[in-house]
Amino acid sequence: MRLDLNPKSKEDRRRCLILDTNVLLHDPSAIFRFEENIVLIPLFVLDEIDSKKSDPQLGFNAREISQKLEQLIQRTENWEEGISIPNGRGGILYFVNNFMSKNFPDELTLNYKDNAMLSQIMGLQERFPERDFILVTKDRNLRIKGWALHIACEDYLHDKISEEYLDSFFQPVKHLQLTGEEINELFKSKATENWAISYRKKWRLAENEGVALFDPGEQFFGMAMRKGHQLKYFDYFSTRILDMPPKVLDAENQQYNFEQAVCMQQAMDDSIKIQIIIGKAGTGKTHIAIAAALEKVFKERKYDSIKLIKPVITKSRLGEDIGFLPGSLKRKLIPKMRPFVEKLRLFTSEQSDEGYRKLLDSGVIELLNLADIRGADLANSFVIFDEAQNANPFQMRTLGTRLGEDTKLIVLGDPTQIDSVYLDKYSNALINLYENALQNPAPFIAHICLIQMVRSHTSQWFESHIQSGR
Structure with missing residues (x-):
């Protein structure tokens, strides 16, 4: 799949949301929740999901994610424009590999998955500067590290309720x-x-x-x-x-x-x-x-x-x-x-x-x-x-x-x-x-x-x- 995230027009203001493994394991339907925006899933996230398929707690969700992704792939004829997300808003899904940043701090080892994800997001920012990239993760420490590297981060809020509620x-x-x-x-x-x-x-x-x-x-x-x-x-x-x-x-x-x-x-x-x-x-x-x-x-x-x-x-x-x-x-x-x-x-x-x-x-x-x-x-x-x-x-x-x-x-x-x-x-x-x-x-x-x-x-x-x- 060729990843081209350059805006097609000045009106194309869709955000690019990179989903961490814990978001998908928490909600296997998360890919459908982001309206018209672009959803990115790093390939090593798929590896992590695969490793959880036999897990007693997370195995069901891991298998359900894989099933949903396979169904989306099978109904897509032209991958050049990404995989269409049937959420009624025209959302697009891409799988991401490479794009590792050359400016990533040396003190953060890339052998650690979270660091590799941050390096990849920095590389995407460098390659497509006109796009807004947001890391969506339930890992608070990863969000803190992302903010320190000037990466926009958000918690997954779809099924959250307010403190007052x-x-x-x-x-x-x-x-x-x-x-x-x-x-x-x-x-x-x-x-x-x-x-x-x-x-x-x-x-x-x-x-x-x-x-x-x-x-x-x-x-x-x-x-x-x-x-x-x-x-x-x-x-x-x-x-x-x-x-x-x-x-x-x-x-x-x-x-x-x-x-x-x-x-x-x-x-x-x-x-x-x-x-x-x-x-x-x-x-x-x-x-x-x-x-x-x-x-x-x-x-x-x-x-x-x-x-x-x-x-x-x-x-x-x-x-x-x-x-x-x-x-x-x-x-x-x-x-x-x-x-x-x-x-x-x-x-x-x-x-x-x-x-x-x-x-x-x-x-x-x-x-x-x-x-x-x-x-x-x-x-x-x-x-x-x-x-x-x-x-x-x-x-x-x-x-x-x-x-x-x-x-x-x-x-x-x-x-x-x-x-x-x-x-x-x-x-x-x-x-x-x-x-x-x-x-x-x-x-x-x-x-x-x-x-x-x-x-x-x-x-x-x-x-x-x-x-x-x-």
């Missing part, structure tokens, strides 16, 4: 003050399970959203959840899972934990097939999810099994590789899923290794690696996907498309604790799913943010003071 998620449960007439309507039925009131649009509640109810004198008297055209009442003090009520750590300053109460109601509601729980460490996410799963499976017999899933992030940039050391998959996963194991130990009658190991050995509770989810049987299961902030949206889609009508999924995570080098707190699977649930509501989806730290007073102190830098 992210902060808006973390809101407490709404307080709803009812009139005397509305309270009479709420309690007019003799059967407590029928206590409800017609939903008013002015309340602006999402489906399955919970609220705290107050009377005209501003006294708290109960809670409710929107269910279609009704606001269904439930009693805060009767809300329990495995006989555990909502937890309040600092009773002197906080009398209630409304968020946990709503979370428990959603977790135990069989009509809710997908529940999304966002909260920082120590707010009770895993505790509530595991307790609900145990009660639904072992007490109510609603589901046959519990599936515990978590992205396994290693020190390697490869992501979820759990290693080639001897041992079964379960044996390797137990250390990686310590929060699950600790909760199982807490909830079993034998609070010892023997107790939870009996549950794992029975097969009723199964630990799953996210990389193996394509072959997993999720039928009639209570599925808990923890630390979803360390998965990408495509992995979430893969998991979601394997859910049946008889399966319940609880997705947990803290967007402030990202361990994967390919993700950030705006573009991970947890926030992507939460945002889509807000924009595309359904009666079988619920979401809640847990706010109160309930683990311990020492944890609360660290959360309040050390992280904020005070």
